[in-house]
Structure formats: structure tokens, C-alpha cells
Amino acid sequence: MVMKIHERYLTETNEQILLRHKKRTGEPVHIGVIQKNMDEVLSMINNVGNSGNKEQDLLEITTHVLGVITLKQPFMDGNRRTGIIAAGKFLRDNGYDLDIDPEETNSELRSMLRKIKDQLLTLNPEVMEQMSFYILKRMRKREP
Numbered sequence: 001m002v003m004k005i006h007e008r009y010l011t012e013t014n015e016q017i018l019l020r021h022k023k024r025t026g027e028p029v030h031i032g033v034i035q036k037n038m039d040e041v042l043s044m045i046n047n048v049g050n051s052g053n054k055e056q057d058l059l060e061i062t063t064h065v066l067g068v069i070t071l072k073q074p075f076m077d078g079n080r081r082t083g084i085i086a087a088g089k090f091l092r093d094n095g096y097d098l099d100i101d102p103e104e105t106n107s108e109l110r111s112m113l114r115k116i117k118d119q120l121l122t123l124n125p126e127v128m129e130q131m132s133f134y135i136l137k138r139m140r141k142r143e144p
Contacts (some may be wrong), residue, residue: 002057002094005045005065005086006040013089014082021022021078030076039075044123058094059139062087063132067123070113080113090140099138108135 013034018029045064049057069075069083088098100109112134115127 002049002054002061003040003090003112005061005090006031007033007042010038010041010069010074010082010086013086014078017081017085029078032076034074037072041068041072041074044068044072054094058091058096059132059136061089062098062135062139063128064110064111064123065090066131066135067116067128070116071119071123073117080110080117083113084109087135092142095142097139097140097142098122098135100135 012034012130015031018031021027022029045061045068048064049061051057051060065087066083069079073079075082085099088100091098100106110129112127112131115124116131119127
């Protein structure tokens with residue numbers, strides 16, 4: 001069974017990321033949730049990944065974590081970073097590793113996330129498919 005994503009899981013991740021960023025750079029950060037957007041994020045993420053095939057469900061949910069957080073912008077700051085780290089954390093909690101460094105200059109992933117953010121209303125199916133393939137190439141089952 002694949003765990004579902006909840007608001008606390010995402011808000012704690014966002015706060016940790018922003019506080020770490022502030023400590024490292026000294027830049028101001030804006031911690032807070034836009035509740036309407038968060039409700040939409042949770043609904044969209046928790047409505048996928050129900051095939052019964054664990055690996056396929058994990059891939060679909062992880063892709064949606066990245067895409068939906070970027071699309072709906074539930075946080076006042078750090079949405080893309082939060083999406084990347086939450087996706088990795090979600091996979092880790094379910095026995096997989098994700099080889100994506102949120103701090104590195106990753107032009108391929110950033111380009112996909114930028115396209116999603118620019119859509120404003122819906123998830124672009126082509127970009128989501130590209131992102132799913134991108135994640136699949138970087139997803140590794142954790143050794144016990």
C-alpha cells in the first residue's frame with residue numbers, strides 16, 4: 001500500500017526548506033500556506049496512484065507531487081524546491097530513492113516545472129509524461 005500525502009507532510013517540508021535556505025543565504029523567506037491552493041494540491045495528488053501496482057502508483061504520485069505543487073503554488077515561497085524535496089521524501093518513505101538534487105542546476109527538470117507553472121490552469125499531459133519518464137530514470141529501489 002502506498003501512503004497518501006497530507007498537508008502537514010508538505011507544510012513541514014516547505015518550512016524546513018525555507019529555513020535552511022534563509023540560514024544558508026541570508027535571504028528573506030515567506031513561510032505560509034495558501035489554504036485554497038493546498039486543498040486543491042491534496043485533492044489532485046491523492047486522486048492518483050490507485051492502480052494497485054506499487055511502483056507505477058509511486059511513479060504517478062511522485063510525478064503529481066512535483067507537477068501539482070508547481071502548478072497550484074500552495075506556499076508563499078519555495079514551491080518548486082518543496083515539490084522536488086517532497087517527491088524524494090515521499091519515495092524514501094515508500095522504499096525508493098530519487099536521484100534529484102534540488103539545489104543543483106538541473107535545466108531539464110527546471111524547464112519542465114517552468115512549463116507547468118506557465119500553464120496556470122491545468123497540468124500539461126505531455127510535460128507530465130516527460131516528467132514521469134525523468135523520475136523513472138532516477139528512481140531506485142532502496143536496499144534493505
